[in-house]
Amino acid sequence: MEANNNTQISGFLLLGLSKEPKLQPFIFGLFLSMYLVTVFGNLLIILAVSSDHHLHTPMYFFLSNLSFVDICFTSTTIPKMLWNIQTKSKVITYEGCITQMCFYILFAGLDDILLTVMAYDRYVAICHPLHYMVIMSSQLCGSLVLISWFISVLYSLLHSLMVLRLSFCPTVKIPQFFCELNQMVQLASSDNFLNNIVMYFATVLMGVGPFSGILYSYSKIVSCICKISSAQGKYKAFSTCVSHLSVVFLFYFTVLGVYFSSAGTHSSHPSTIASVMYTVVTPMLNPFIYSLRNKDIKGALKSLYLMPSIKDLLY
Template sequence: MEGENHTEVLQFLLLGLSDDPQVQLPLFGMFLSMYLVTVLGNLLIILAASSDSHLHTPMYFFLSNLSFVDICFTSTTVPKMLVNIQAQSKDISYLQCLIQAYFFMVFAGMDNLLISIMAFDRFVAICHPLNYTTIRNSQFISLLVLISWIIVLTVSLVHVLLIKWLTFSRVTEIPHFFCEITQILKVASSDTFINNITVYVATALLGVFPAAGILFSYFQIVSSLLKLSSIASKFKAFSTCGSHLCVVCLFYGTTLGVYLSSAVTHSSHGSTVASVMYTVVTPMLNPFIYSLRNKDVKGALGRLIKTCPP
């Protein structure tokens, strides 16, 4: 197998979003700005939820975890892309690529699971309000988050260990701006049947099942709301999950758009551009959705800003 290597791949090349030198500076400025806004916005959500006693509830505990995951999610891809643009290089080492793919899968999976847990939280709060405190005690919600971390860390580790058995060319081009698992499998020189089966299983476990849980939760919520006689009561109850519903639509809408665009156009560049939506844009918009639509968060942010020294 001359020209190929099993364990000593010299480098991968991330082809990025564009080869045009004239767009590199605008790309750098745009992604740096979006990254800073993402980090700042999600940090403010975490600080507001942790510092304000009014927000010490399960929903805002999950929201703080989601903000933390969104910061990490974006940090796995954008900083490396910015470094490559600044250095006018496309290189990423084999080890760095595996590490990036691992943590990308971890935080993408946690995003899915946290969003589904938040949907279940709203289902319990609206459909079983009398049992809400009993069901959603601090030990239970901490256990849910811990189990979610264990699942995504284990599943992602299995993916990376299986990739270690694949062979690649000494200089392998990845038509993406980060080491995404499916793109890595496409450029492998050896058989990826087992890897692809594992991807399907992981997609079902971390994607399909959480999405089904969200649909079930909101089906039950809508059914409960329809039974209410007062329009004001319906609006008040549904407004408690309005922000989360917006996040669900944004996350799953952009993710579905990536795969649909890839299936329709069969273009790796089109899929790469579409990936920017759920890897960069969605984590950036989540804090705005929760702060602009939620009076409690806006109040906590206002009090947090007032306590800051001038």
């Protein structure tokens, strides 16, 4: 194999969401608003969970970790896009592109695994309620989060190192608003066969594996709920899962939309829209999904708002 020519690359061009100059101020304002809502909403969830001792349970521990990951996930892509729009530049350096892709994969993987861990938490809570606090001990919860980080870091490093072996032309135009893995691999000027094999194999493992775990957990949950005699008991048990299920479907269907749209059409526009959905819209909606249907979160947010220090910051 020929030596790669990565040292000759000064940077890539991120084509963004639109080529129309008149639309750039609108896109800037829209995505800045969405980014601020995402960061503020997820920070509120973290503050509410940390400030209310009633929420110091495994379910809310995982939720606060998910909120932190969502903030980081969005922060890997949106600030650079906003900066490029503001400076009227489409350039991202080679090193910056690889770094952005590395962290993007890391936090996407963390989102994926944490949703699976939260499904297991709901399974234990509903199917083994008497042993819930014994099984979901603080040691196990911490270990599950650490394992999630460890797997995601390995997953991210694998893809990043595989991309580093590729060669690129001096001027590469990426039809996205961030350095997306699939686009990077397809735009390489060197042989990308091994990269495609590793990418699809790893994606199947990280996609099908966790999703199968979620489906298995909820099959057990549904079986347990069906055995509950009272309608009120069934509703109460299922209501604890509605928020998590909503986030799971929103995340997985938008991710699948990226791959199906990019495979089913030569146009990058549907893939870009799907990418916006799971990189921006889903992290923004997660705090609303969890807070609107959760009395504990709403109570904690109300108490947080009434705290003098928080009121001073808001006013």
